[in-house]
Amino acid sequence: MALLDVRDLRTHFHTEDGIVRAVDGVSFSVEKGKTLAIVGESGSGKSVTCLTIMGLNSGRRIDISGEAIFDGVDLLAIPKDELRRYRGQRISMIFQDPMTSLNPVHTIGRQLREAVQLHADVTKAQANARAVEMLKAVRIPRAETRLDDYPHQFSGGMRQRVMIAMALINNPDLLIADEPTTALDVTTQAQILKLMNELQRDFGSAIILITHDLGVVAETADDVLVMYAAQPAERGGYEDIFYRPHHPYTWGLLRSLPHLATIGEDLKPIPGAPPSLLNPPAGCRFHPRCPYVMDICTTVVPEFALVPGSGDHRAACHLDEETKQREAATILTETLADSA
Template identity: 70%
Template structure:
């Protein structure tokens, strides 16, 4: 088999703070194949964004320390120089940030910012770069792109600014796109448009995509494989169909159970009890055990390792529960979620 586009091995990232060392990413490993869409889900603070910022080399080296391996086409990005990372970022790997208003320079026109990304990585004239910027604005569906290219970021709506960020990420035809909560703070209609756009662009350009989100509905619509993170670690991963049809970790059950449904009269959505733990001093054993209804004494003492979920070697989970209980609870949850759903 050919080597993966991205191979992250035992990645650990720590931040120095006045209160102590925060282990924001703790032993994370995954692979991304060319053209694949990988979804990373979990609550805020689970380590999703820090994992991908580490891949991009965007953590402040004064406060952050990373170990492990981040192999991009066989090259370890953790050992790459700053100049080498600048060459890769925006060209071979691009990122769509969560808040486009703070990611775009408010004092420069959109066209200039897009053209700059072209000039930095290609031997082209300003005119050619400007033409490429206009081409991408049209590709992402900006109306009257010929006029809007000379507008400033504040003259665009939230959804249009997100489209501009997508255009900026795609402008050099990267092999890997990291989308960090690309639909946050957008209305439902605009969210659907942005997701459809990302899917179309991914099909057209053939880029691999890492989709970071807390919304399992977004993952179900876009991803091929899913990683579920909790308290800086992976607790479950596998093909999206397997994760949704046969979830095997209590935390995944909680995330799925909190999805809104149209066929229910409940006044409140289900919520996972408690709060995510502090990464300054995480719980011993399984980090989810203080919030887990199925916690056993072993959960407080022994850290579970990722193991195959039954006979499915592509689906892995880290939980001490016996397989019969996992299968029973997963079946009950899926039946509840699918009851009354349109066929």
Template identity: 55%
Template sequence: MTTLTKTEGERAPSGSEAFLSVRDLRVRFSTEDGIVKAVDGLSFDVERGKTLGIVGESGSGKSVTNLTVLGLHNPKTATVEGEIVLDGKELVSATEKEMEKLRGNKVAMIFQDPLTALSPYYTVGRQIAEPFMKHTGASKREAKARAIEMLDKVGIPQPAMRFDDYPHQFSGGMRQRAMIAMALICNPDLLIADEPTTALDVTVQAQILDLLKDLQQEFGSAIVFITHDLGVISKMADDLLVMYSGRAVERGSVREVLRAPQHPYTWGLLSSMPRLGGDTAQALTPIPGSPPSLLNPPSGCPFHPRCGFTSEVGGNRCSTERPELPEGRSAACHLSGEQRSTFFIEQIKPRLG
């Protein structure tokens, strides 16, 4: 079998633990209605062997961020600024040829809907084997053997027989497993999972999450896990980034953020979740209003039109001054740390049980 090789890039500076480092990322799209500010000054790090969870409502910029890491935007309509460094190699300025060497090899993505991500015209096995041939120079025979090995690894029964099946012959859970096999066939150092369990029932969802954790331990990959489900994040992630209107509004370890959230938006997400064993007669507390338009985002804090705590800040600071997100465990909010702790303990925590 051909030995797997990886694209070598410039090494990260000594002392840097981040395998993926994103700094002040801004992604804008030109449309007939104007400029869409899909990502607006985002920064985060992902360490080797760790999982970063990214949560937020639809339109918060989660998927756009990770498609940008892969360089999958149309350069005619998208403008990307900032810095993306993967294992010491800067990606924003990378050429398409350089990105092709990385995609599927050093970094791979599991898409949300495998039925649309997989081509209906080719067998599942061929689609899994293709990136292995492209990046390693393996023969068709070697690639087929490797693809069957990966189908077996992700739990597809009778993998040698299913190699020649088409996507429509697989169940939803099996298609997602096939997507995972395709993403992992070249042993990527970074795996991006874009809501990979959204369309699956809870039993299959649990199996897929367990599979990803087991494969991460085996391959040592860093994972960026995108979802709107905080329950899934609590099971999967080491660190958590909460996004709103193209920006990060809170970050920290999963334990810190879920046990003692500091941002009113995170409070809203947690308060709107149903809980096992909770009072079935108690109504959920939805976040009022709708996510802001990315064509014309509000001034100041982007969450202030929906926030119930702006009056506690005083003046019109929330509507005129955009709060920044400091390094480390932090939240982008004008409330003081003492105010946030008090409001969470007295008003939010009793709702969470």
């Protein structure tokens, strides 16, 4: 059984301009010890999906529907205070900007201790010992001496390590990482991704990795969910998404990336910009930008259907299977030509 099973999740914000359907019918599951990457551009609803599961959405007027079954319990149905007990203990979260995610007026020792003592009745000394242990696990040099330091005394990469230490301090079953390396330099990103990989191996936590970077997905994911305009476009194992993509949006993302074969050529970007979630297009939400658009796409919402002959590879597109396979093969030769 999956560790987390999200079914038909919807998060609608009531704003002065109308209802923003930030998440509109998203389903996925995360297996124990595996990594699910949620990919999409800004505003695709990938962060809101995870914040909803954690009960961390801000704003007063929100409608949430659907289920998020974590280890047999629907997180969306339990009282707030019960959900709070899951947070930081069984499900942790790290965020994009390590510079602002730690409280500047408390020492990191205090912030790490807080995470321990919120969920366990331990003494300060025990919590401190645990904090040091975790700082060592995330390879922070001289861990013992750094508990009394404040966040501004750490570099960006080191702060993200502190965040990871804090997230894993109670040995959670699930770690949600929201763009954890986006604000970091590429060599620091490599350090953090490597660290997360090793920690996943040691701690056995499942990871939901929210990212816009297909490179990061390729490096780390077991399963991938591609989101477009608050809805899932495609979902499958990483091989499905990179080598047998079945949705024109996924194709567009892969084609947008500059790589060896595009040198001297124009890139093939997706035309236009993502739609407003106040008033999304009818039918398939991708149809105004889709080069393969057909009449049916403008009126009928495509089913998030299983790809024939696959395990659990789904895509929401009206195109026939033959065209999809043909396009997928073309894209593979176009974009991954340098991979031989």
